[in-house]
Amino acid sequence: MTRIEGLRTGNYKVLKDMTMGRLWHCRDKRPLTPLTAVLGKNGVGKSVLLEACSFLKDCVQSGVVDACDRRGGFSRIRSLGQEGPIELEIQCREDGESRAVTYELAIDCDAQGRPYVARERFGQEGEGQQHGKPVPLLILNGGKGRAWKEAQAGSTAEADVVELDDGRRPGIAVLGALRQYPRLVSFRRFVEGWSFSSFIPDAARHLPMAGPQRHLSCYGENIANVVQYMERDHPERLSNIVQRLAAAIPGTDTVGTETACDGRLLLRFRDSAFQEPLSVQQLSAGTLRVLACLLLIHDPEPPSLLCMEAPDNGLYHTLLDPLARGLRELASGRKGCAQVFITTHNPSLADALDAGEAWILEKGRDGFSTAHRASDNVPVRNLVEQGLPLGGFWHGGSLDEGAASRASSGRAKSASGPSAGGNDEQRRQE
Numbered sequence: 301m302t303r304i305e306g307l308r309t310g311n312y313k314v315l316k317d318m319t320m321g322r323l324w325h326c327r328d329k330r331p332l333t334p335l336t337a338v339l340g341k342n343g344v345g346k347s348v349l350l351e352a353c354s355f356l357k358d359c360v361q362s363g364v365v366d367a368c369d370r371r372g373g374f375s376r377i378r379s380l381g382q383e384g385p386i387e388l389e390i391q392c393r394e395d396g397e398s399r400a401v402t403y404e405l406a407i408d409c410d411a412q413g414r415p416y417v418a419r420e421r422f423g424q425e426g427e428g429q430q431h432g433k434p435v436p437l438l439i440l441n442g443g444k445g446r447a448w449k450e451a452q453a454g455s456t457a458e459a460d461v462v463e464l465d466d467g468r469r470p471g472i473a474v475l476g477a478l479r480q481y482p483r484l485v486s487f488r489r490f491v492e493g494w495s496f497s498s499f500i501p502d503a504a505r506h507l508p509m510a511g512p513q514r515h516l517s518c519y520g521e522n523i524a525n526v527v528q529y530m531e532r533d534h535p536e537r538l539s540n541i542v543q544r545l546a547a548a549i550p551g552t553d554t555v556g557t558e559t560a561c562d563g564r565l566l567l568r569f570r571d572s573a574f575q576e577p578l579s580v581q582q583l584s585a586g587t588l589r590v591l592a593c594l595l596l597i598h599d600p601e602p603p604s605l606l607c608m609e610a611p612d613n614g615l616y617h618t619l620l621d622p623l624a625r626g627l628r629e630l631a632s633g634r635k636g637c638a639q640v641f642i643t644t645h646n647p648s649l650a651d652a653l654d655a656g657e658a659w660i661l662e663k664g665r666d667g668f669s670t671a672h673r674a675s676d677n678v679p680v681r682n683l684v685e686q687g688l689p690l691g692g693f694w695h696g697g698s699l700d701e702g703a704a705s706r707a708s709s710g711r712a713k714s715a716s717g718p719s720a721g722g723n724d725e726q727r728r729q730e
């Protein structure tokens with residue numbers, strides 16, 4: 301199982317230069333936690349951050365042209381007023397593996413506005429390596445470069461010279477399909493296993509055609525199909541989900557599906573107070589969201605990474621603590637999913653988070669956002685460790701009002717110290 305330790309976006313919309321967690325050029329930072337929550341005001345880029353993850357997945361799965369076109373084209377994605385390529389960098393580590401791997405992708409566009417893969421680099425930390433770039437396993441510039449089988453990593457003489465036929469497909473997708481590059485294969489599989497949820501109750505209210513489906517789709521329009529799958533293949537798990545739903549929301553004692561004569565699938569809820577079942581159209585948005593969250597949390601084959609957009613939207617405050625616990629349990633890796641990223645606006649959900657799990661995005665005067673960890677604010681961290689809820693600081697404005705600039709001026713002040721501004725400089729030089 302693999303976990304993301306850190307990520308960086310360059311020229312990705314409002315996230316022109318945003319780093320979270322540990323990367324090879326900032327090894328002194330703490331890695332991202334299994335449950336990572338992104339907080340912040342409207343328009344700071346919380347959704348953009350999850351979108352950047354889905355963009356990377358689409359680049360790997362479908363190529364960079366499709367990935368850009370689905371989002372309105374390269375020029376809509378690149379940060380306004382910028383010239384350079386869109387850059388994504390991610391560091392992750394497999395369970396029990398002492399050496400992290402890093403993937404860097406840069407996408408530019410030609411004179412006709414067609415995107416192409418400008419640069420790619422995949423590497424693995426050397427045993428005990430403390431400084432410098434990871435040992436390369438793949439280096440491509442404009443689709444040409446070298447790849448290494450693990451045993452020969454880094455040795456120029458042992459490299460395979462490679463040239464891709466299609467500049468729109470990343471090498472990680474092409475060479476990551478070949479057995480001789482097992483690290484590339486496992487990284488490609490990891491990224492392809494990511495899943496995204498941006499549940500819309502109204503999407504769940506439409507009546508799909510019957511047919512079991514294993515996983516909830518991004519907007520949740522197949523929720524009835526997933527319940528149908530669970531009824532057939534995992535009835536005990538479904539009854540556990542229904543018990544939890546009934547405990548959370550009065551009047552939802554049973555949930556089941558029924559196929560109408562025209563082949564559509566009806567989702568039925570039963571309240572023991574009434575004889576007649578309730579249809580999905582009659583249910584509250586909050587009830588549907590709780591059901592969707594439970595189906596995601598108890599997915600029998602969960603994704604390698606689950607990114608959830610505002611899972612707490614419209615939920616009663618007493619449900620937020622169990623929600624955070626359920627997501628943390630999912631992200632524990634015990635069920636096959638090793639990490640969950642969520643966005644939220646909700647101080648009550650923040651109350652259920654540790655200061656190390658919460659990241660605050662804040663937009664600067666230049667119109668671009670940066671991220672800082674709630675626990676980097678030492679007084680906040682100390683008070684949260686003593687039991688004060690995190691959401692209170694957010695309410696009071698001490699988490700995101702000028703906190704980023706205070707943090708950066710703190711960094712500037714310490715710039716005379718030994719690691720002065722070293723991280724960015726190190727990345728540029730190397």
Ligand SMILES: Nc1ncnc2c1ncn2[C@@H]1O[C@H](COP(=O)(O)OP(=O)(O)O)[C@@H](O)[C@H]1O
Pocket residue numbers: 312313314315340341342343344345346347348349375376377378379380667
């Ligand atoms: N190409 C771009 N360059 C710079 N900023 C952008 C670009 N595209 C969108 N934005 C900014 O990103 C913001 C969208 O952020 P979003 O993730 O939707 O916010 P939220 O934190 O509320 O989820 C918009 O308000 C806009 O200011």
Ligand SMILES: [Mg+2]
Pocket residue numbers: 346347348
């Ligand atoms: Mg948003």
